[in-house]
Amino acid sequence: MKLFKVPExxxxxxxxxxxxxxxxxxxxxxxxxxxxxxxxxxxxxGVVRKDxxxxxxxxxxxxxxxxxxxxxxxxxxxxxxxxxPIVVIGAGQLGSALAAYPGFRQRGFDITALVxxxxxxxxxDVQGIPVLSWDEATNMIQEKEIKMAILAVPAEDVQxxxxxxxxxxxxxxxxxxxxxxxxxxxxxxxxxxTVFF
Amino acid sequence: MKLFKVPExxxxxxxxxxxxxxxxxxxxxxxxxxxxxxxxxxxxxGVVRKDxxxxxxxxxxxxxxxxxxxxxxxxxxxxxxxxxPIVVIGAGQLGSALAAYPGFRQRGFDITALVxxxxxxxxxDVQGIPVLSWDEATNMIQEKEIKMAILAVPAEDVQxxxxxxxxxxxxxxxxxxxxxxxxxxxxxxxxxxTVFF
DNA sequence: CGCTGTGAAGCCTTTCACAGCT
DNA sequence: AGCTGTGAAAGGCTTCACAGCG
Numbered sequence: 001m002k003l004f005k006v007p008e009x010x011x012x013x014x015x016x017x018x019x020x021x022x023x024x025x026x027x028x029x030x031x032x033x034x035x036x037x038x039x040x041x042x043x044x045x046g047v048v049r050k051d052x053x054x055x056x057x058x059x060x061x062x063x064x065x066x067x068x069x070x071x072x073x074x075x076x077x078x079x080x081x082x083x084x085p086i087v088v089i090g091a092g093q094l095g096s097a098l099a100a101y102p103g104f105r106q107r108g109f110d111i112t113a114l115v116x117x118x119x120x121x122x123x124x125d126v127q128g129i130p131v132l133s134w135d136e137a138t139n140m141i142q143e144k145e146i147k148m149a150i151l152a153v154p155a156e157d158v159q160x161x162x163x164x165x166x167x168x169x170x171x172x173x174x175x176x177x178x179x180x181x182x183x184x185x186x187x188x189x190x191x192x193x194t195v196f197f
Numbered sequence: 198m199k200l201f202k203v204p205e206x207x208x209x210x211x212x213x214x215x216x217x218x219x220x221x222x223x224x225x226x227x228x229x230x231x232x233x234x235x236x237x238x239x240x241x242x243g244v245v246r247k248d249x250x251x252x253x254x255x256x257x258x259x260x261x262x263x264x265x266x267x268x269x270x271x272x273x274x275x276x277x278x279x280x281x282p283i284v285v286i287g288a289g290q291l292g293s294a295l296a297a298y299p300g301f302r303q304r305g306f307d308i309t310a311l312v313x314x315x316x317x318x319x320x321x322d323v324q325g326i327p328v329l330s331w332d333e334a335t336n337m338i339q340e341k342e343i344k345m346a347i348l349a350v351p352a353e354d355v356q357x358x359x360x361x362x363x364x365x366x367x368x369x370x371x372x373x374x375x376x377x378x379x380x381x382x383x384x385x386x387x388x389x390x391t392v393f394f
Numbered sequence: 395c396g397c398t399g400t401g402a403a404g405c406c407t408t409t410c411a412c413a414g415c416t
Numbered sequence: 417a418g419c420t421g422t423g424a425a426a427g428g429c430t431t432c433a434c435a436g437c438g
Contacts, residue, residue: 001421002422005406007406007407007408009407009408010407015389015391016377016389019375019376019377019389020377033418033419033420034419034420035419040377041377042377042379044408044409045419046408046409046410046411047407047408047409049419049420049421049422050407050408050409050421050422052420052421053420053421053422057420057421058420059419059420059421060415060416060419060420061414061415061416061418061419061420061421062415062416062417062418062419062420063416063418063419063420064418064419064420065420093293093294093297094294094297094298096290096294097290097291097293097294097295098294098390100290100291101291101375101390101391102352102375103375103389103390103391104390104391106375106391107391109391155299178216178298178299178300178303179216180213180216180217180237180238180239182239191390192212192213192216192300193295193298193300193301193388194212194298194300194301194303194304194306198399199400202428204428204429204430206429206430207429230396230397230398231397231398232397241430241431242397243430243431243432243433244429244430244431246397246398246399246400247399247400247429247430247431249398249399250398250399250400254398254399255398256397256398256399257397257398257437257438258396258397258398258399258436258437258438259395259396259397259398259437259438260396260397260398260438261396261397261398262398
């Protein structure tokens with residue numbers, strides 16, 4: 001167990017392990033070896049062991065890892081053992097799809113509301129998630145102390161919208177608009193959906 | 198100019214440079230230095246120069262890089278100088294949003310069709326992109342020699358759908374379903390939309 | 395003089411093999 | 417015997433500084 005500094009690639013992989021363990025847990029499999037876990041995510045078993053060993057000794061030699069225990073530990077490490085409220089800005093096609101994406105809830109993100117400027121959308125809902133005006137959203141963000149936002153607005157509105165969010169106390173922004181967003185003092189993750197091909 | 202082996206991080210960054218250069222080009226800026234380009238994407242200028250130098254000598258010492266020329270070169274390197282037809286499998290909320298996402302077209306991906314099994318959706322369109330049945334899609338994929346697909350189907354259908362695509366000759370799959378997809382002999386990129394926080 | 399192109403050094407991650415526990 | 421935890425070595429990427437050219 002080192003814990004001096006955890007490599008970023010390791011953190012990304014923890015996310016993958018978490019998903020596999022979830023499935024194993026559902027299927028009632030009690031124990032998994034590093035080889036099996038590695039195969040499931042498509043990497044070498046040594047990587048799995050090294051990754052896990054950075055946080056503690058979760059395994060049993062000669063046996064493997066207890067699925068539920070390991071899952072719980074990884075969840076805790078990733079901050080997935082609690083629920084994080086988030087807002088989605090932009091109730092267009094992409095924003096609505098992201099709000100409905102089941103993965104967020106599965107990982108402990110609670111999409112509290114969508115926000116839009118279009119009066120025709122305000123007051124409606126997307127699979128039970130309400131679409132709010134900025135006035136309503138401002139109250140909610142401050143009341144519920146929401147710190148994270150997903151941005152899915154037209155390219156030309158991104159920078160101004162992001163600044164508004166920062167002023168409201170948002171600390172992490174996941175930007176899906178096809179524009180590189182830059183902000184000081186806030187954690188910004190730009191996601192270019194086309195970059196993966 | 199090395200070209201022995203190009204680091205993956207470099208390729209990811211080329212995508213970013215490409216976007217910035219596009220904007221510069223639109224604004225009519227003829228020349229850009231590595232410092233400016235670096236600032237625009239949030240990295241050190243040395244990285245920019247090293248990245249670009251792997252493919253050739255695009256810059257002029259004492260001056261900088263010709264925006265249009267550099268943009269064209271990067272496009273060519275990324276295979277963005279031609280149009281790639283793709284299909285989106287799953288015309289649900291996420292699939293529709295991806296089909297409508299402007300970034301794909303901007304980067305030379307031509308979304309030819311959506312595919313779904315829901316009879317109520319087949320025959321409709323999403324912003325002008327037709328929703329086809331599997332029979333229709335099978336013909337189109339073979340006729341137009343489509344080699345790439347975006348997967349946005351329910352978790353339980355992912356593996357079977359992917360196999361069907363491979364059998365139809367698809368060579369690259371971008372999987373947005375919240376399931377890790379594994380296939381031999383085909384390039385699969387799993388995108389977990391929640392991994393970024 | 396300014397900015398590119400690049401070698402060399404430093405740092406971080408992965409790989410490998412095996413000691414050590416059950 | 418089986419599988420984990422980990423040190424040591426290898427490999428790859430980034431940083432730095434500067435030579436070289438316009």
